[in-house]
Amino acid sequence: MRRLDRHCPDLPLFDVAHTRRIEAAALAPLPAHALMQRAGAAVARLALALAPHARLIRIVAGTGNNGGDGIDAAIHLQHAGKAVEVILLGEPQADDARDALARAHDAGVPVHAAATSALGAQDLAIDALLGIGASRAAEGKLREAIAALNALPCPVLAIDLPSGLAADTGQPLGEAARATQTLSLLTLKPGLFTAAGRDHAGTVWFDDLGIDTTREQPEAWLGGAAIAAAPARRHAQHKGSFGDVAVVGGAPGMGGAALLAGRAALAAGAGRVFVEMLDAQAPALDPARPELMLRPGWSRHVDPATLAHSTVVCGCGGGDSVRTALPALLSNVARLVLDADALNAIAADESLRRQLRARAARAQATVITPHPLEAARLLACSNPAIQADRLAAARRLADEFACVAVLKGSGSIVAAPGRVPCINASGDASLATAGTGDVLAGWLGGHWAQRDEADALERTWHAARHATWWHGAAAEAAARPVLRAAELIEQMALR
Structure with missing residues (x-):
């Protein structure tokens, strides 16, 4: 069993259909009821570790195998000397769950149709619905x-998934449990880590129940710290x-966004950073970071050969003015990060959309970094449609525009054509402040410019994954409820 956090290695995520196939294959060689008994033992171990001083542990059990896991856990907890009660919503419908209930009766576990006592803050409830x-x-x-369950004053441990949360998408299906901790069994599910999943799951634990799934093709990866290393500097x-x-x-009134992106690129380690301010009245110097070279009209005046070897971050605070810069950048730049207003301009202009799609055929690499509303504009759908299935939306973005897509939000997703997407394991709500997206785009560009993988897609993929993970990890390490974007840059620079 392991606790999952931003430092976890890359781990496979399986949707419900695949999980059921894995479960069926795992059951075949095992004695009857063995897998449920492993699950119950795992739940009991975690419950004892989380609430060693609980006066009462309540297991709220449904009629399926999830309920059976909870009932089996109750047997182990009673054997460990804990006071337990099972609230059973109906007669079990599965053979394994019926067996668990029979053993619970034999063990003298109290089983009721409704709660018979109140729980206090020191107690524990287990969601096995x-x-x-x-x-x-x-x-x-x-x-x-x-x-x-949601009204209880004590912690709630969910078995496998908070009840009412969609395992594949992280969307609540009406009323959904809000767990303090979740123990995912056999496989990890994508919905625990994106959309509303992290708010509902709390801290996620994983126990594979002794089943090897490493030869299976996952739906996605949970991306941890394994990708975070920057290239060594000799x-x-x-x-x-x-x-x-x-x-x-x-653009006018939005100069801070471009400066934040430039500062982040410097902090990431880029050798030189130029900033083309689209506001003709912008200052010629960033007093906080005089290392930045502010170059009015840079994209119009630089020669095509330089563009062909450049890494460009376009769109941060670009406003409507960025539209005129995009055709040359889309046509000529070797490595292009598109964010914010650059994405809005492309979404509204079919000629720019065609230019973006054509870049891959010329071996020009692109990373787009939309938040959900920008993604909705690019895919001509609604923001709720994006959030309803973030994995599918990220894949569509990558395939539609032949690029690496970073769909930002809770559980940011990195996707690329022909690759299994990655849900980022780091980050928290302290990033919900103005300018943090500009920092991500700038850091991505600064890091990408330094990577040296021979394969262009590998280089792009690793740069996007590194920047996304590092961005979130720095926010978590800062341990503040709110993190200003300029402070985020300094936190990210603390390697």
Whole structure:
């Protein structure tokens, strides 16, 4: 069993259909009821570790195998000397769950149709209602049971998945449990880590129940710290060894966005950073970071050969003005990060969309970094449609525009054509402040300019994954409820 956090290695994520196939294959060689008994033992171990001083542990069990896991856990907890009660919503419908209930009766575990005592803050409730079985909004007694769990004053441990949360997408299906901790069993599910999943799951734990799934093709990866290392810097290298980055943005009233992106590119280690402010009245110097070279009209005046070897971050605070800079950048730049207003301009202009799609055929690499509303504009759909299935939306973005897509939000997703997408494991709500997206785009460009993988797609993929993980990890390490964008840059620079 392991606790999952930003430092976890890359781990496979499986959707419900694949999880059921893995479960069926795992059951075949095992004695009857063995897998459920492993699950119950795992739940009991975690419950004892989380609430060693609980006066009472309540298991709220449904009629399926998730309920059976909870009932089996109750047997182990009672054997460990804990006071337990099982609230059973109905007669078990699965053989394994019926066996668990029979053994619970034999062990003298109290089983009731409703709670018989109140829980205090030191106690523990275990959500064993639905697991991956949720397919529609809960109704009747099931909905009431979920609401009662959410009203408890004590921690809630969910088995496999908070009841009412869609395992594949992280979307609540009506009333969904809000767990303090979740123990995912056999496989990890994508919905625990994106959309509303992290708010509902709390801290996620994983136990594979002794089943090897490494030969299976996952639906996605949970991306941890394994990708975070930046290229080593050798003693004899100089600033020219680490690439040039240009930031194009900063229309009137939005100059701060371009400066934040430029500062982040510098902090990431780019050798030189130019900033083309689209505001003709912008200052010629960033007093806080005089290392930045502010170059009005850079994209119009630089020769095509330089563009063909450049890493450019375009769109941060670009406003409507960025539209005129995009055709040359899309046509000529070797490595292009498109963010914010650059994406809005492309979404509204079919000629720019065609230019973006054509870049891959010329071996020009692109990373787009939309938040959900920008993604909705690019895909001509609604923001709720993006959030309803973030993995599918990220894949569509990558395939539609033949690029690496970073769909930002809770559980940011990195996707690329022909690759299994990655849900980022780092980050928290302290990033929900103005300018943090500009920092991500700038850091991505600064890091990308330095990478040296021979394969262009590998280089792009690793740069996007590194920047996304590092961005979130720095926010978590800062341990503040709110993190200003300029402070985020300094935190990211603390390697």
